[in-house]
Amino acid sequence: xxxxxxxxxxxxxxxxxxxxxxxxxxxxxxxxxxxxxxxxxxxxxxxxxxxxxxxxxxxxxxxxxxxxxxxxxxxxxxxxxxxxxxxxxxxxxxxxxxxxxxxxxxxxxxxxxxxxxxxxxxxxxxxxxxxxxxxxxxxxxxxxxxxxxxxxxxxxxxxxxxxxxxxxxxxxxxxxxxxxxxxxxxxxxxxxxxxxxxxxxxxxxxxxxxxxxxxxxxxxxxxxxxxxxxxxxxxxxxxxxxxxxxxxxxxxxxxxxxxxxxxxxxxxxxxxxxxxxxxxxxxxxxxxxxxxxxxxxxxxxx
Ligand SMILES: [Ca+2]
Numbered sequence: 001x002x003x004x005x006x007x008x009x010x011x012x013x014x015x016x017x018x019x020x021x022x023x024x025x026x027x028x029x030x031x032x033x034x035x036x037x038x039x040x041x042x043x044x045x046x047x048x049x050x051x052x053x054x055x056x057x058x059x060x061x062x063x064x065x066x067x068x069x070x071x072x073x074x075x076x077x078x079x080x081x082x083x084x085x086x087x088x089x090x091x092x093x094x095x096x097x098x099x100x101x102x103x104x105x106x107x108x109x110x111x112x113x114x115x116x117x118x119x120x121x122x123x124x125x126x127x128x129x130x131x132x133x134x135x136x137x138x139x140x141x142x143x144x145x146x147x148x149x150x151x152x153x154x155x156x157x158x159x160x161x162x163x164x165x166x167x168x169x170x171x172x173x174x175x176x177x178x179x180x181x182x183x184x185x186x187x188x189x190x191x192x193x194x195x196x197x198x199x200x201x202x203x204x205x206x207x208x209x210x211x212x213x214x215x216x217x218x219x220x221x222x223x224x225x226x227x228x229x230x231x232x233x234x235x236x237x238x239x240x241x242x243x244x245x246x247x248x249x250x251x252x253x254x255x256x257x258x259x260x261x262x263x264x265x266x267x268x269x270x271x272x273x274x275x276x277x278x279x280x281x282x283x284x285x286x287x288x289x290x291x292x293x294x295x296x297x298x299x300x301x302x
Contacts, residue, residue, distance in 0.1 A: 001032040001296065002206050008235050009149050010157050012225055013276035019224055020276045023157075025235035028149045033142065034293035036197035036208040037121035037216060038133060040114045043104060046133045055126035056103040056286040064252050064284070077102040077124040078287040079109050080193075080264060083183045089269050095182040096287070107194075107288050119196040121214045121291035127256050127283040130217045130292035139294035141219040144257045144278065145238050146295055151210035151260065151275035153203030161203040161211045161275055166267075174200050174212030174261075176273045181266035193288070194263060211273040212265065214291035215258040215281070221245050222255035222280025255280035262289035 008027040013020045046052060056077040065073065079099040087094040101110035104124045107117070114120070125133075127141075134141050142150070151161050158164050162173045172178075172189040179186035189212075191199070198208045245254035258281045261273030272279070281290065 002035055003032050004030060004150055004205060006030040007149060009152060011145060011148055011276070013159070013274065015159065016271060016274065016276065019278055022225065024225065026145050026149075026237075026239060027235045028143075028146050028238045030298065031142075031146060032296040033146070033150045033207065034139075034295070035202075035206065037214055037291045037293045038130075039119050039197055040104070040122050041118040043122035043125070043133065044118075046136050050132070050136055052129070052132055052136075054104055054124065054129045054286070055284065056124045060284075072098060072100075074100045075103065076100040078285070079107075080288050082185065085183050086180065087182060089181070102288070103286075117194070117196075119198075120194040121197060121209065123194065123214060123288050123291055124286045125217075125291060126286050127217050127281075129286075131219070133292075134294045137294060139296050141217060141292065142295040143238055144218045144220040144259065147216065147218050147259045148275050150205060150207055151203065153205045153207065153210070155204060159274055162201065172200065174209070174273050175263045176212040176261065177264055177266035177269075179266065181264065181269035191263060210260055210275070212261055213263055214260070214289055215262045215279070216260050217281075217290065217292040218257045218259055220257045222257045222278075251282065253282040253284045255282050257281075258290060264289050 006029045010023050011026040012023045014023050057075050059075050060073045062073055076099050078096045079102050081095055081097045083095055099109035104122050105114055106112050107123050131141055153161055175189050175191050175195040177185055178188040185192055195213055202208050203210055247254045257278050259278055261277055265273045
C-alpha cells in the first residue's frame with residue numbers, strides 16, 4: 001500500500017459531465033491505499049480463506065426482480081460483447097449481455113477462465129463482495145473523496161491522473177478504448193479487455209490503474225454533488241456524498257459511486273478515465289469491467 005498525507009484538493013470538474021460539477025474544495029485525512037486494484041490472485045486467497053460466495057454466483061431472488069423472466073433467475077453476470085458495427089449508444093443493452101455462469105472465475109462466461117489473468121483486476125464483484133474482501137483484509141473501501149484525492153496524485157485540478165494531455169507525447173497512460181465505441185477497438189494500448197495491474201505508468205503518488213482498466217467501487221452512495229462550492233476556508237472533511245442509501249424510485253437497490261473508468265471508456269462514448277469522473281452503480285450490479293481497491297485509515301484517536 002501507499003501512505004498518503006492529509007490534504008485539501010479541488011474535487012470534481014466543470015469541463016466534462018454534469019454529475020462531476022461543481023468543483024469544490026474538500027479535505028481528507030491521511031490514509032493508506034492499495035497500490036493497484038485487487039487482483040484475481042488476491043481475491044482467490046480471500047475466497048479460499050473464507051469460502052465467500054460472490055453475488056454473481058448466487059441465483060437472484062425473485063422478489064428482488066419481479067419483472068425478470070424465471071429462466072434468468074440463475075447465477076450470472078454482465079459481460080461486454082463488442083458489436084459488429086455502430087449502434088445506438090443510448091441503449092447499453094446493445095453491448096451488455098446477461099451471461100449465466102459468468103463470475104470472477106469465468107469473466108467471459110462459462111468456459112472462460114482466469115488462467116493467465118492472475119495479475120488482472122478481479123471483476124464481476126458486487127459492492128458487497130468488495131466490502132467483504134476489505135473486512136477480511138482488515139481494510140475498508142475508500143470514500144469517493146479519498147479515492148479521487150489519491151487518483152489525482154498531487155496534480156490538483158488536472159483533467160487526467162497524469163496531467164492535462166490525453167496521451168502525452170503519444171504515450172498511452174491507461175487501459176481505455178481507442179476508436180469508436182462499441183465496435184471498433186484500435187488497441188493502441190494493446191489490451192482489449194482488462195490488463196495486468198501496473199502495466200501503465202503510476203500517478204504522482206505511485207498508484208497504478210487509477211484510470212481505466214476497471215471501474216472501482218467506493219463506499220459512497222451516489223447523489224449529485226452539492227450545488228455551490230464551499231468556501232475554501234471551510235472545506236468539508238472527507239464528506240460522504242450521502243450517508244444514507246437513497247434507493248431511486250422504481251428500483252430495489254441503492255447506487256454507490258464507482259470511479260476511474262474502464263477499458264470500455266472511449267472519448268466518443270464515455271470520457272471517464274479521469275479522476276473527477278463518477279457514475280452511480282446499483283450495489284447488485286456485477287460486470288466484466290468493475291473491480292475495487294482498499295484503504296486503511298489510521299485508528300481513530302479517542
Ligand atoms: Ca484498451
